[in-house]
Amino acid sequence: MAAQNSTTYYQSLLAPSSLLILATLLAFLYVAYLRALPKPLAGIPYNEDSAKRIWGDMPIFREMEKAGIRPRLFWSQLAQRLQSPVTQFFMGPFYKPMVVLADWREAQDLLLRRSKNLERGTINNSIWSPVAPEHFISMNSSDPRYKSARDLGRDLMTPTFLNTVSAPEIYDKTSKFIELWDFKARVAEGRPFEAAEDLNFLTNDIILAAALGLDDSLSDTTQQLAGLRAKAMPKPPCSSDACFPFPVMQGSEALWTSKTLTEGVGRSATQPSPRLYHFFNNLTPQVRKAYKAKDKILRTAINGAAQRVEKGEINVRNAVDLMVSREITAARKAGQSPELNSLRMHDQLFGYILGGQDTSHSVLTFLVKWLGARQNEQKALRDNLRSMHSTACNAGRPPTTEEIIKTQVPYLDAFIEEVIRMSAPIIVVTTVATADMILLGHFIPKDTVIWSLISGPTTTEPGFKIPEAERSESSQKHNEGIADWADSAYAPDEFHPERWLKKRDETGEMSFDSKAGPFLGFSSGPRACWGKRLAYLELRIVITLLTWNFEFLPLPDEMNGFEAYDLLLAKPKSCFVRLKSNLKD
Numbered sequence: 180m181a182a183q184n185s186t187t188y189y190q191s192l193l194a195p196s197s198l199l200i201l202a203t204l205l206a207f208l209y210v211a212y213l214r215a216l217p218k219p220l221a222g223i224p225y226n227e228d229s230a231k232r233i234w235g236d237m238p239i240f241r242e243m244e245k246a247g248i249r250p251r252l253f254w255s256q257l258a259q260r261l262q263s264p265v266t267q268f269f270m271g272p273f274y275k276p277m278v279v280l281a282d283w284r285e286a287q288d289l290l291l292r293r294s295k296n297l298e299r300g301t302i303n304n305s306i307w308s309p310v311a312p313e314h315f316i317s318m319n320s321s322d323p324r325y326k327s328a329r330d331l332g333r334d335l336m337t338p339t340f341l342n343t344v345s346a347p348e349i350y351d352k353t354s355k356f357i358e359l360w361d362f363k364a365r366v367a368e369g370r371p372f373e374a375a376e377d378l379n380f381l382t383n384d385i386i387l388a389a390a391l392g393l394d395d396s397l398s399d400t401t402q403q404l405a406g407l408r409a410k411a412m413p414k415p416p417c418s419s420d421a422c423f424p425f426p427v428m429q430g431s432e433a434l435w436t437s438k439t440l441t442e443g444v445g446r447s448a449t450q451p452s453p454r455l456y457h458f459f460n461n462l463t464p465q466v467r468k469a470y471k472a473k474d475k476i477l478r479t480a481i482n483g484a485a486q487r488v489e490k491g492e493i494n495v496r497n498a499v500d501l502m503v504s505r506e507i508t509a510a511r512k513a514g515q516s517p518e519l520n521s522l523r524m525h526d527q528l529f530g531y532i533l534g535g536q537d538t539s540h541s542v543l544t545f546l547v548k549w550l551g552a553r554q555n556e557q558k559a560l561r562d563n564l565r566s567m568h569s570t571a572c573n574a575g576r577p578p579t580t581e582e583i584i585k586t587q588v589p590y591l592d593a594f595i596e597e598v599i600r601m602s603a604p605i606i607v608v609t610t611v612a613t614a615d616m617i618l619l620g621h622f623i624p625k626d627t628v629i630w631s632l633i634s635g636p637t638t639t640e641p642g643f644k645i646p647e648a649e650r651s652e653s654s655q656k657h658n659e660g661i662a663d664w665a666d667s668a669y670a671p672d673e674f675h676p677e678r679w680l681k682k683r684d685e686t687g688e689m690s691f692d693s694k695a696g697p698f699l700g701f702s703s704g705p706r707a708c709w710g711k712r713l714a715y716l717e718l719r720i721v722i723t724l725l726t727w728n729f730e731f732l733p734l735p736d737e738m739n740g741f742e743a744y745d746l747l748l749a750k751p752k753s754c755f756v757r758l759k760s761n762l763k764d
């Protein structure tokens with residue numbers, strides 16, 4: 180009976196109608212497979228093997244990860260392997276090919292002068308929008324909300340606001356940090372110690388103070404120092420090269436909140452679907468707790484500022500003061516009540532904190548490593564600072580905020596530019612072509628995602644020789660200066676702040692030349708870094724005070740590596756300092 184049943188079953192499978200269904204299914208699957216395979220753009224080099232699989236280049240990213248190589252080096256390696264400034268890669272099934280542009284001059288031209296044919300695009304937006312949907316960072320420029328979202332933060336990056344409001348806060352928080360490292364330098368007695376978390380405390384203090392105002396009792400640096408002073412310090416290790424094991428103190432809720440949410444944005448950036456990643460990540464208890472904490476922190480700051488405005492006590496000391504008083508004034512004029520705790524307001528403030536914290540932390544962690552690794556350049560930096568701030572030097576004190584703002588120290592600017600060039604916190608920016616275009620002689624159809632490299636060929640590695648006629652018209656019109664550091668006196672992969680200096684006149688005096696050669700550290704064009712001025716101001720103040728007060732002594736070889744890892748931004752895998760304090764007892 181059973182045998183008869185199974186025969187009937189197989190017979191029914193072989194029936195003409197079942198065979199037809201099976202054949203249709205197989206044909207459907209085959210067509211779906213063919214459709215899912217990458218469809219390379221004509222004439223643009225790509226990995227041949229990747230074009231034969233539906234997952235395209237994705238397995239290469241995973242292999243790099245497994246081998247301990249930064250996946251974000253994929254794009255410059257692709258350009259080098261295929262020996263072309265324009266290449267394409269495949270993100271997986273049904274994705275259109277994406278184009279990689281690995282030439283500084285053309286990338287700058289595209290972002291700056293051809294931006295009317297570009298949009299930020301869904302890759303960027305889907306990384307940011309689940310965390311800050313009403314911040315302009317997660318919007319296309321053509322989004323009807325974009326202009327008003329951007330207007331909300333206008334004035335925060337004006338020289339007046341930066342110099343009179345942000346700078347004193349940065350100076351104050353950095354001075355507290357100097358006290359912390361002075362304490363550590365003395366206790367460690369010339370031994371190295373871990374610096375990354377301390378710098379997290381500093382950059383978080385600075386951005387919170389600039390954004391919301393930060394009482395000393397809430398400063399992570401102050402808390403850390405008070406905690407260390409109250410504790411018995413561990414016995415120093417015998418070897419003077421061993422790391423001094425300072426107890427690790429827990430950071431504040433605000434720091435934890437911004438770290439947790441930044442991590443989510445960073446991790447989403449490496450997922451095939453950032454939105455899907457955020458959807459599940461936002462459901463986890465940790466992340467839900469972080470959103471609640473963020474809401475509480477912002478509400479407290481906004482309501483505090485609103486009360487001061489209502490009482491007529493406002494004396495603008497940070498971003499929230501300015502934004503709240505402007506909203507209240509505008510609402511009064513319109514005869515409406517102000518919407519202070521709107522998502523728009525919260526996102527704008529939180530975007531300021533997220534945008535400003537991790538970026539500065541990334542640069543400072545690399546910077547302290549360069550100071551230790553390059554003793555001659557460190558000495559040149561200190562000598563330049565002392566000679567340009569001669570009044571402060573003669574008075575035996577550090578320069579004041581005002582002196583730092585007003586005094587041009589070309590070597591300091593050159594040092595900062597060189598650290599950002601070499602460390603490239605952000606390696607690549609993505610945009611979408613909103614019209615068909617030609618890129619270095621290649622046809623790029625509308626809607627193609629273009630990845631412009633900030634680091635790699637021409638900027639930190641030798642680039643490709645490109646016939647002038649292949650460049651865009653606007654690029655040809657702006658053919659000034661060095662377009663590939665390989666054509667300069669300084670190799671592209673070496674650290675030389677001097678590359679950014681030029682003789683001002685016959686006296687031989689030097690000036691900083693930001694156009695000396697390839698640099699896209701803050702991107703370019705209408706969607707370049709919004710916080711660039713604040714970033715430079717912060718870096719100038721922090722580096723001046725650190726270099727003035729400490730000598731960064733050389734580290735043992737095993738602590739000196741510059742290998743990096745990426746989350747939202749690039750950070751060094753290890754970050755130690757060995758300090759000699761110049762502060763008097």
Ligand code: HEM
Nearest residue numbers: 316531534535538539605608700701702706708709710714
């Ligand atoms: C040295 C530190 C910094 C570096 C190297 C840096 C770099 C960049 C880069 C390369 C972009 C373009 C990203 C893209 O298109 O995908 C960008 C955008 C942005 N940055 Fe920065 N940044 C720094 C500091 C800051 C600070 C301090 C703030 C704010 C307080 C900030 C806020 C922003 C915002 C809001 C955007 C998005 C602009 C837009 O969508 O139009 N950044 N930054």
